[in-house]
Amino acid sequence: MSRSQEVLDEEFVRLASIALRIPESRLSGMLKRRVLQKVSRFFPDHYRFDKGIAGLETGTALFKTDEGIETVKGFPKIQRAMMLAPVLTTHFKGTTRVAVEEKMNGYNVRIASIKGTVIALTRGGLICPYTTEKVLEDVGEDFFRDHPDMVLCGEMVGPDNPYVPKDIYPDVDSISFFIFDVRHKNSGKPLTIGEKHELCGHYNIKTVPYFGEYSLDEAADSIAGIIRKLGESGREGVVIKDPEMKLPSIKYTCSQSTNSDLRYAFGFYNDYGRDFFFSRVVREGFQAVEWDEDEEALRDRCCRLGESILEPMISTIKKRQQGERITEDVQIRVRSLETAYKFEEHLRRMGIDAQFDEPQMVDGQYLIVIRKFNQSTNDRTGAILNGQLW
Ligand code: ATP
Ligand code: MG
Numbered sequence: 001m002s003r004s005q006e007v008l009d010e011e012f013v014r015l016a017s018i019a020l021r022i023p024e025s026r027l028s029g030m031l032k033r034r035v036l037q038k039v040s041r042f043f044p045d046h047y048r049f050d051k052g053i054a055g056l057e058t059g060t061a062l063f064k065t066d067e068g069i070e071t072v073k074g075f076p077k078i079q080r081a082m083m084l085a086p087v088l089t090t091h092f093k094g095t096t097r098v099a100v101e102e103k104m105n106g107y108n109v110r111i112a113s114i115k116g117t118v119i120a121l122t123r124g125g126l127i128c129p130y131t132t133e134k135v136l137e138d139v140g141e142d143f144f145r146d147h148p149d150m151v152l153c154g155e156m157v158g159p160d161n162p163y164v165p166k167d168i169y170p171d172v173d174s175i176s177f178f179i180f181d182v183r184h185k186n187s188g189k190p191l192t193i194g195e196k197h198e199l200c201g202h203y204n205i206k207t208v209p210y211f212g213e214y215s216l217d218e219a220a221d222s223i224a225g226i227i228r229k230l231g232e233s234g235r236e237g238v239v240i241k242d243p244e245m246k247l248p249s250i251k252y253t254c255s256q257s258t259n260s261d262l263r264y265a266f267g268f269y270n271d272y273g274r275d276f277f278f279s280r281v282v283r284e285g286f287q288a289v290e291w292d293e294d295e296e297a298l299r300d301r302c303c304r305l306g307e308s309i310l311e312p313m314i315s316t317i318k319k320r321q322q323g324e325r326i327t328e329d330v331q332i333r334v335r336s337l338e339t340a341y342k343f344e345e346h347l348r349r350m351g352i353d354a355q356f357d358e359p360q361m362v363d364g365q366y367l368i369v370i371r372k373f374n375q376s377t378n379d380r381t382g383a384i385l386n387g388q389l390w
Contacts, residue, residue, distance in 0.1 A: 101211065326377050
């Protein structure tokens, strides 16, 4: 590390210590261990927590401004209900009603205005240049002009999506941003569900579909009905929230979405962590029991699960056998090639090995296919086909 970089870090540590009320020595230690990392390039003086610590979630981003340090807290992890009915009574004890929202399937983004510039942060606290270009199409600058102290948290969904491409939302042809939480900068404190809807309505900002409030005793049945409907249209599930946003939210998802995750991931079976597969299979077990399925429904569930596991794997093995390389193809659509170049660098920084195809002009924008190399699945499959032992 250069001398001037060290001086910059010292200044940052001093200011961050005041803002976060964490001793300077502890922050310096975290910088050394790279729990706290400086991110250069797209925004000056930006730091991120690569791992969470008490009170500061993973992905918390810190910015040095003229006034000191501004903090955009990491988005809190949402725990999953496996058995809906018992979870509702234990988790929401003390409340009488719950708010139910659609859980949209894309990637988590936090938007904030820092020194007058609107930026989009992905889960880990990096500024994504592609997302930043895109969110500005959905969220006008006027919101942040009036509320520079707010953070909009939402999901980027749609097919032109370099992280989680899904073509399951009829109104989204390319990629679009839907808000699920509005939070205060620095404290991370959320607005209530009512306040969020009022504020977003006022600025014409899209929010995730809202199913309304349910009394706690009818919620499990109502949510099961919503989940069945959502599943039929390939959607992911719901997030169940305390209308006052004082208790943590919980999530519950559809069997169809679990299967579509498995179908996708088993095509790259060696690149995904084993827990990804295991936790999804377990979900299916609990849902089948809670919904007390008859023989026919159970058989359907078993077949669906087996097909979601084996079919993509067989197709990957055959592809490799024919000498094809295993890639995960995604696409982006940009107005300026500059954004694509910056995004290429962003992916490299995240350690993703990808190749960008030549841009094609579609409706005045550049459509670019990105081939992510799933090296581990590729190599392992090739080796096994050549006789390697497991
Ligand atoms: P993590 O919980 O760390 O994000 P994960 O991959 O397990 O990791 P998901 O299973 O996708 O996360 O569930 C949590 C995510 O769901 C949130 O981070 C958010 O991006 C997304 N989400 C979609 N719709 C909503 C909603 N209505 N309210 C809150 N979060 C939502
Ligand atoms: Mg998700």
